[in-house]
Amino acid sequence: MSTTGRDSRRDNGRVGRGDGTPVGRRDNGRVSIRESTRRFRLTRLDGLLLVVLIAAAGWLWYRSAIGVAYRWDWPQALATVFASGEGGDTPFFLMGIYATLRLSVWGAVLATILGVLIGVGRYSEIRALRMFCGTYIQILRNIPPLVFIFIFYFFISSQLMPLLGLDVVFNRPAEDASGWQRFLFGPPALWENLISGVLCISFISAAYIAEVVRAGLSAIPRGQWEAGESLGIPVLDRYRFVILPQALARIASPLAGQYISLVKDSSIVSLISVQELTFVGSEIANSSGLLFEVWLLVAFVYFLLCLSLSVLLRQVERQVTRHFHQFA
Amino acid sequence: MSDDTQPIIAFEKTNKWFGSFQVLKDVDLSVRESECIVVCGPSGSGKSTLIRCINRLEKHDQGVVRVDGVSLEPGEPLPRELRGKIGMVFQSFNLFPHMTVLRNLALAPMRNLGMDKEKAEETALAYLERVHIGDQAEKYPDQLSGGQQQRVAIARALCMQPDILLFDEPTSSLDPEMIREVLDVIYELTDDGITMVCVTHEMGFARKVSDRVIFMDHGEIVESATPDEFFDAPREERTRAFLNQILHYEASA
Amino acid sequence: MIGVLRRPWVRRVLSNWIQPAAIAGILVFAVTRGAENINYRWQWYRVGDFLLTSENGAWSAGPLVQGLFVTLEISILSLLLTLVIGLATAMLRLSSSVIGRGLARGYLELIRNTPLLIQLYVMYFVLGPILGWGQTTTAIACLAAFQGAYTSEIFRAGLRAIPRGQVEAGDSLGLSRVDNYRYVILPQVIRNMLPPLTNEAVSLVKNSSIVSVIAIFDLTTQGRNLIADTFLTFEIWLTVAAIYLVVTLALSTAAAMAERRKAGA
Numbered sequence: 001m002s003t004t005g006r007d008s009r010r011d012n013g014r015v016g017r018g019d020g021t022p023v024g025r026r027d028n029g030r031v032s033i034r035e036s037t038r039r040f041r042l043t044r045l046d047g048l049l050l051v052v053l054i055a056a057a058g059w060l061w062y063r064s065a066i067g068v069a070y071r072w073d074w075p076q077a078l079a080t081v082f083a084s085g086e087g088g089d090t091p092f093f094l095m096g097i098y099a100t101l102r103l104s105v106w107g108a109v110l111a112t113i114l115g116v117l118i119g120v121g122r123y124s125e126i127r128a129l130r131m132f133c134g135t136y137i138q139i140l141r142n143i144p145p146l147v148f149i150f151i152f153y154f155f156i157s158s159q160l161m162p163l164l165g166l167d168v169v170f171n172r173p174a175e176d177a178s179g180w181q182r183f184l185f186g187p188p189a190l191w192e193n194l195i196s197g198v199l200c201i202s203f204i205s206a207a208y209i210a211e212v213v214r215a216g217l218s219a220i221p222r223g224q225w226e227a228g229e230s231l232g233i234p235v236l237d238r239y240r241f242v243i244l245p246q247a248l249a250r251i252a253s254p255l256a257g258q259y260i261s262l263v264k265d266s267s268i269v270s271l272i273s274v275q276e277l278t279f280v281g282s283e284i285a286n287s288s289g290l291l292f293e294v295w296l297l298v299a300f301v302y303f304l305l306c307l308s309l310s311v312l313l314r315q316v317e318r319q320v321t322r323h324f325h326q327f328a
Numbered sequence: 329m330s331d332d333t334q335p336i337i338a339f340e341k342t343n344k345w346f347g348s349f350q351v352l353k354d355v356d357l358s359v360r361e362s363e364c365i366v367v368c369g370p371s372g373s374g375k376s377t378l379i380r381c382i383n384r385l386e387k388h389d390q391g392v393v394r395v396d397g398v399s400l401e402p403g404e405p406l407p408r409e410l411r412g413k414i415g416m417v418f419q420s421f422n423l424f425p426h427m428t429v430l431r432n433l434a435l436a437p438m439r440n441l442g443m444d445k446e447k448a449e450e451t452a453l454a455y456l457e458r459v460h461i462g463d464q465a466e467k468y469p470d471q472l473s474g475g476q477q478q479r480v481a482i483a484r485a486l487c488m489q490p491d492i493l494l495f496d497e498p499t500s501s502l503d504p505e506m507i508r509e510v511l512d513v514i515y516e517l518t519d520d521g522i523t524m525v526c527v528t529h530e531m532g533f534a535r536k537v538s539d540r541v542i543f544m545d546h547g548e549i550v551e552s553a554t555p556d557e558f559f560d561a562p563r564e565e566r567t568r569a570f571l572n573q574i575l576h577y578e579a580s581a
Numbered sequence: 582m583i584g585v586l587r588r589p590w591v592r593r594v595l596s597n598w599i600q601p602a603a604i605a606g607i608l609v610f611a612v613t614r615g616a617e618n619i620n621y622r623w624q625w626y627r628v629g630d631f632l633l634t635s636e637n638g639a640w641s642a643g644p645l646v647q648g649l650f651v652t653l654e655i656s657i658l659s660l661l662l663t664l665v666i667g668l669a670t671a672m673l674r675l676s677s678s679v680i681g682r683g684l685a686r687g688y689l690e691l692i693r694n695t696p697l698l699i700q701l702y703v704m705y706f707v708l709g710p711i712l713g714w715g716q717t718t719t720a721i722a723c724l725a726a727f728q729g730a731y732t733s734e735i736f737r738a739g740l741r742a743i744p745r746g747q748v749e750a751g752d753s754l755g756l757s758r759v760d761n762y763r764y765v766i767l768p769q770v771i772r773n774m775l776p777p778l779t780n781e782a783v784s785l786v787k788n789s790s791i792v793s794v795i796a797i798f799d800l801t802t803q804g805r806n807l808i809a810d811t812f813l814t815f816e817i818w819l820t821v822a823a824i825y826l827v828v829t830l831a832l833s834t835a836a837a838m839a840e841r842r843k844a845g846a
């Protein structure tokens with residue numbers, strides 16, 4: 001059938017990575033809507049959309065210029081945002097960006113560790129552990145992150161910090177911090193602040209990562225476990241050499257998605273006063289009154305962060321999966 | 329070991345349930361060292377469960393299972409000293425798809441026996457030669473035919489120098505033309521004096537290779553006899569019915 | 582000693598009851614103990630009033646239940662809008678129009694690569710004033726714009742997965758293109774998409790809590806206000822979390838049942 005051939009070729013050409021469809025999957029026997037719409041709506045739809053776009057842009061311009069009479073002042077906004085703090089410190093805005101980066105990196109590290117442990121815990125021999133991990137995943141994925149953060153923040157600040165003795169560590173005199181500590185964790189005055197944020201984010205993200213890990217593990221045929229067991233390979237080695245490499249190849253892509261989500265979710269810890277990009281943004285926006293410019297700028301920075309992260313992760317993913325031999 | 333007095337595998341009044349469904353009913357079985365046993369029976373009769381209780385991929389609920397002189401309690405996992413001593417060959421091969429054939433074979437000796445890489449690969453190559461695929465060492469499992477994959481799986485189990493080798497329908501997922509090469513390899517192993525328990529429906533093979541044939545139905549061992557007795561003069565009605573079915577099918581196929 | 586633990590019935594009792602009970606026990610212990618450490622005085626009995634209040638024998642919704650209604654209202658309205666946006670985006674992406682595909686792509690990238698909170702701020706502080714939107718409109722538009730991006734993937738997958746044979750069967754029967762879609766294609770597509778769409782609804786309910794930052798009196802805001810008034814921090818947050826959990830789990834369960842029904846059918 002010639003039409004089938006044409007369809008599948010077209011599909012293959014367009015099925016790409018970000019599309020959520022596996023690369024190279026053949027859609028034989030499936031029809032795509034594109035095929036039907038392509039024929040008769042080509043120019044009309046384009047024209048219509050163009051008109052709508054122009055109208056919308058015009059309307060927005062009209063409303064902002066005449067309706068609310070907002071006076072855009074980008075030079076002033078940029079000057080405010082990049083103004084050094086008193087005494088030639090790093091600009092506040094940049095510190096916010098750095099904080100978001102630190103938050104994301106440490107959050108990702110902790111979330112990965114926790115997530116893998118919890119995901120693997122779903123497969124534990126011990127029923128209690130299995131249940132605990134399952135409950136953790138269920139609850140964290142089903143309550144709003146915001147609510148979790150409010151509960152957890154109250155819990156951390158009143159319980160966890162004193163319990164772990166971290167309050168003592170963080171209340172050391174600032175001069176003790178060496179250069180690399182400042183680089184990795186930021187200004188010592190904000191360490192406690194940072195760690196609250198990291199804990200919150202990673203506890204949430206861990207639940208999602210655990211689910212990814214669980215799904216990856218469950219996709220590995222039972223026979224692989226049994227073969228490892230019957231050969232007498234010790235449990236940890238079984239994970240390391242048999243299961244993990246196979247799971248990793250399946251997990252890599254959804255995991256990358258989780259890391260991007262983590263960067264995005266990190267913005268909500270601004271609501272518990274963690275001084276990251278969103279927090280800094282709202283401070284600057286409120287103090288300068290340049291609401292439009294500052295918020296658009298903040299959005300733009302996040303956009304750049306996430307976009308470059310996804311490009312980076314795609315490279316890493318390619319590297320990781322390249323080392324695994326994969327036939328269909 | 330004095331093989332007359334001490335069986336290498338023993339089931340005594342062994343019971344097992346999956347939920348309320350009883351898969352093994354008062355199973356009594358003893359296997360002497362170097363014996364080759366074939367287990368047959370209709371689908372769902374508990375053959376796989378029986379042999380998986382030996383290497384503890386399944387755990388029995390009642391009765392005694394003794395392996396290599398170790399008594400296994402109900403629910404007990406495989407004790408450390410038996411790890412790697414009971415090899416298994418699966419119906420679906422279960423080779424590790426992300427490793428070369430050589431790595432597949434060398435992994436367990438390195439990790440379990442602490443062999444160094446050179447030694448393990450040397451051993452691996454020797455066993456690959458024994459199953460006649462020494463030239464495939466650097467390939468990945470999916471690049472091999474089913475028969476070759478199953479022979480790799482056998483070699484992989486042998487690399488641990490097990491006392492017992494279990495086969496769970498090793499030829500059931502093979503194309504007909506590959507069954508022979510795998511059965512031949514298994515046949516060659518009988519010279520080594522390794523104890524084998526093999527679930528299979530290959531009756532010709534059972535007759536030629538086994539020391540004893542066991543027939544299971546509904547979780548019970550219905551008949552246990554030498555191949556000649558089993559095929560020429562089965563005592564039980566159920567066995568006869570089963571053989572009729574199978575042999576009739578083979579004749580017509 | 583160990584032998585006893587291996588007896589089947591002992592193991593069954595252990596695994597069925599004692600372990601879960603132990604988990605619950607440890608959790609309760611940790612929370613109460615933690616609360617004791619800061620001299621927290623539990624006052625669960627006061628929570629009832631925040632759910633339902635009775636005045637002169639007439640029951641009325643307490644602040645938390647009122648908040649829940651607002652949350653549900655916002656969720657439902659934005660779900661409807663989400664479906665429209667999601668479907669439109671999916672169709673644009675599958676369309677032959679270059680501008681349409683570009684538009685959809687740009688929208689998706691924009692939404693996927695910025696935090697929801699920032700989207701809300703931009704809508705509230707920038708777009709809202711320009712368009713003259715109130716808080717509720719902003720909230721609904723923001724949630725729908727966000728969720729629509731993810732829902733469009735579901736529509737896209739659904740639209741792409743129409744069995745070719747069905748289209749051909751309809752065509753060969755002489756159904757018009759519209760009738761073919763209406764009677765043959767869409768019913769199948771909707772059936773397939775119902776479970777994943779329910780998951781989108783779950784996300785929406787969850788995400789809706791973020792509108793509390795623009796002073797909408799949803800469940801989260803009500804919780805925050807009550808805490809500011811009463812200092813019953815743990816009781817109220819745990820109650821709020823439980824309410825969200827009940828709603829989202831009920832929706833997930835419905836989705837799972839729908840899925841099972843589909844598989845069974």
Ligand SMILES: Nc1ncnc2c1ncn2[C@@H]1O[C@H](COP(=O)(O)OP(=O)(O)OP(=O)(O)O)[C@@H](O)[C@H]1O
Nearest residue numbers: 346347349351369370371372373374375376377378
């Ligand atoms: N994990 C399990 N949970 C529940 N029931 C099971 C499980 N494994 C096996 N069974 C059931 O136990 C019975 C025996 O299974 P078993 O695999 O031992 O049979 P078999 O003789 O090997 O059959 P076949 O020839 O099909 O492989 C079957 O009815 C099967 O459905």
Ligand SMILES: [Mg+2]
Nearest residue numbers: 375376377496
């Ligand atoms: Mg079987």
